[in-house]
Amino acid sequence: MLHTLRPLKRYRGDIQVDVLAREIRPLWRQVRHSAHWAPLRRLMREHSLHALRATDVQVNLDTITASLPVGGPHDELLAACRNLIPWRVGPYQLGDLVIDSEWRSDQKWRRIEPIIGSVKNRRVADVGCSNGYFLFKVSQFNPEVALGFDPIDRCWLQFGLLQSLFQIPHLGFIPTGLASLKAFPNFFDLILCMGVLYHQRDPSAGCARLFEATRPGGRVFLESLVIDQPGSHLLRPQERYAKMRNAWVIPTAEALVTLMTEAGFSDIELHRFGPITSAEQRRTEWAPYESLADFLDPNDSSKTVEGYPAPHSAAVLARRPL
Ligand SMILES: C[S@@+](CC[C@H](N)C(=O)[O-])C[C@H]1O[C@@H](n2cnc3c(N)ncnc32)[C@H](O)[C@@H]1O
Secondary structure (H helix, E strand, O other): OHHHHHHHHHHOOOOOHHHHHHHHHHHHHHHHOOOOHHHHHHHHHHOOHHHHOOOEEEOOOOOEEEEOOOOOOHHHHHHHHHHOOOOOOOOEEEOOEEEOOOEOHHHHHHHHHHHHOOOOOOEEEEEOOOOOHHHHHHHOOOOOEEEEEOOOHHHHHHHHHHHHHHOOOOEEEEOOOHHHHHHOOOOEEEEEEEOOHHHOOOHHHHHHHHHHHEEEEEEEEEEEEEEOOOOOOEEOOOOOEOOEOOOOOEEEHHHHHHHHHHHOOEEEEEEEEEEOOOOOEOOEOOEOOOOHHHHEEOOEEEEEOOOOEOEEEEEEEEEOOO
16 A cells, blocks of 8 residues: 555655654554455455556546456455445446446536646645545646545555556555645645545644645645535534534635635635535445435425535635745
């Protein structure tokens, strides 16, 4: 799995490698002993990377699609993928195997692609990248490097598995969260941070981390669940929001602008994408747990089951001044 860190090597002089190593070492020990890892480890041990490598990868399709070599270890691959359920972002097709993820992330990509601009020869981060769907989409435009951050070990393993098949150059995964951006001072040309802010107890501190890791003149695309109310304020749910225990602060769309302005960003564009729908987030065979339909009031889809305003999506694109 450590192969996902290889793209960092060439940046040793620019990033704080010791800070990252201190954070990743204990996670690696934990992952090696996790039940998620066993079938994947077996697959990687018993078959060389050459046997796993896809013969063709199409990252420009809505469903990221890889053709696999005839006679490859397809049953073992299926077992490894099943063992990593739930798959939150996607979809993917690996040979005959279709992984229909909880989120139809292609719908989000269609919304954001025209907004984020060119990534060619840029250093890109995707903070809260899950299994890296958006990193794979970004790779079609030849960034200098694209690095995903996510603290969930299952996401690291899913990315590691996909990247063993795809072997797309200059893509990496760091198995830690937003706070680890401190190891990348003034580093990124573009940071995507989507669906993460409301998991922060202190969203202002999160925006400050994004600012510090952006090079002067670089940009951040910050997307979040928001409540559709006028003005700039934050909802702090009493216990849960849409059944999530870890949704600490739900901003209004305008509060995203306020947070980013206070963090020091300028040229802030606000984009409102409307309510999240079950066409985009739903239960599937590959994410067979509760999903959006279970989180909304069955009699009034404009409210969560707790009676809060239902989630909408909004984003800001903001620049760090020179
Ligand atoms: C709602 S999902 C969003 C996934 C993807 N970015 C998207 O927009 O579809 C939130 C992701 O953020 C990750 N996450 C949670 N806390 C985080 C943190 N402090 N730093 C980075 N990622 C975090 C979760 O593990 C999860 O993969």
